[in-house]
Amino acid sequence: EAMLSADKPLAGKRVIVTSGPTHEPIDPVRYLANRSSGKQGHAIAAAAAAAGAQVTLVSGPVSIPDPQGVTTIHVETAREMLAAVEETLPADIAICAAAVADWRPDSEGAQKMKKEGNKQAPELSLVENPDILRTLAQHHTLRPTLVVGFAAETETVVDHARAKLERKGCDLIVANDVSHATGIMGGDHNTVHLVSPADVESWEDMPKTEVAARLVARIAEILKAHR
Ligand code: CTP
């Protein structure tokens, strides 16, 4: 049994964090993506490592450096992200902070699409990506003890987060309001609500690094209460 110490509340725990956007190829030079910077997810991975956990960060394409003291796996697509997460199991805790593309082009063109010879703009046909959070939360054999998701919402934030919690089957949703989206996506601050089946905890606006540290502390408490 690992020594329980106040400053290393996750000592001996295995943690998986997903972070960043995914890129879904259209052809060899184009992709679908979103504005996620990876700052919140990377900060959570760093905070979990600082709390003593053995952390694997599965990151989509971002422009920020790999956190210290963390094993980082770089992926591009949602399907690659899911495969990396599944290879990393088992884990005690999974925190899905990535902004996974909900859809991908149904096929990747082998060659760059050309304007020449095409009278009309091409149409993109999309198919749904695997849901990594849902896969973890509903895993039959290797479900982490605690599965945490994020939810970016633009209206009735807490109601939508509650519905998402139920739909995904996870233990906690960190919900943020991105309606006044200047600042949150790409920014350094975040205003979040922690939504669990039992209650809601709303935190004041604070730096993403502080959200990360406090979230990791809360998760350690919840895990401790769990047994
Ligand atoms: N998520 C995931 N895999 C996906 C889509 C989402 O792991 N294919 C995770 C995100 O990392 C996040 C949570 O699910 O932790 C919620 O993502 P969100 O986009 O808010 O939820 P969706 O279920 O995709 O619903 P919608 O986009 O329609 O609001």
Ligand code: CA
């Ligand atoms: Ca989504």
